[in-house]
Amino acid sequence: MTQPTDPVISIHGLKKSFGDLHVLRGIDLDVSRGENVVVLGRSGTGKSVLIKIIVGLLKPDAGSVVVLGQDVEKLRDQELDMFRQKVGFSFQSSALYDSMSIRENLEFPLIRNVRDLTQGEIDRAVEEALDDVGLSQTINQMPSELSGGQRKRIGIARTLMLKPEIMLYDEPTAGLDPITSIEINNLINEVKERFKATSIIITHDLTCAKTTGDRVAMLLDGRFERVGPFEEVFADPDERIQQFYNYKFVD
Secondary structure (H helix, E strand, O other), X not given: OOOOOOOOEEEEEXXXXXXXXXXXXXXXXXXXXXXXXXXXXXXXXXXXXXXHHHOOOOOOOEEEEEEOOEEHHHOOHHHHHHHHOOXXXXXXXXXXXXXXOHHHHHHXXXXXXXXXXXXXXXXXXXXXXXXXXXXHHHOOOOHHHOOHHHHHHHHHHHHHOOOOOEEEEEOOOOOOOHHHHHHHHHHHHHXXXXXXXXXXXXXXXXXXXXXXXXXXXXEEOOEEXXXXXHHHHOOOOOHHHHHHHHHHXXX
8 A cells, every 4th residue: 555645643663662571563654644544453462552652651662753743752841742732642531630620621721731812712612622522511510420421522622622633542432332432433533524633543443443544554463464444454364363353343
């Protein structure tokens, strides 16, 4: 398959180990602007390690990660803070502040990162973000009052407050029932269309991969063994890929 000619995420020769555990053994991946790429693999194969390296939460042992033209490993603290405002990270746990209302959770990134906004401007941004994820009615509720699916949607809404150019989703459908998972998958696609965001979606959920991914990168034994459209990847006779498909897939 032809590689992106002007990638906004460019990963080459990426390696990461923890002691004797070699998690990433030489990762190569280019992602085009506006593309959804799903990184698919079993739990514990290094998928979450990869996106933590992309946002500078972990340092690689070797290789390079260039995002929006910046070498992430070489960014200083202030530069890294500015860079992260352009990259939205949707955590598996939603990472909402339990002591804050939904309104306060969504206000937080604006108050922290954007100067000279009036309260009216902040209010409009919060209302717009909640409307984008279909949860306007939750604005004055606490996270503990929401379902798991609602918290996931609010987490994505908070990530969108700074209008990031890149979205990173860590197991967006983990722990959700099938109907709620479909809603989250649809939301990921809506984010791509509405915000023209470039996304990497980390998952072991084949339905999520098939629904949201323009391409799938199959992570096996620390390397991307196959990258391409969903049907093309799973047409590969590699026994490891076929076992994953037969065990995990729910149509």
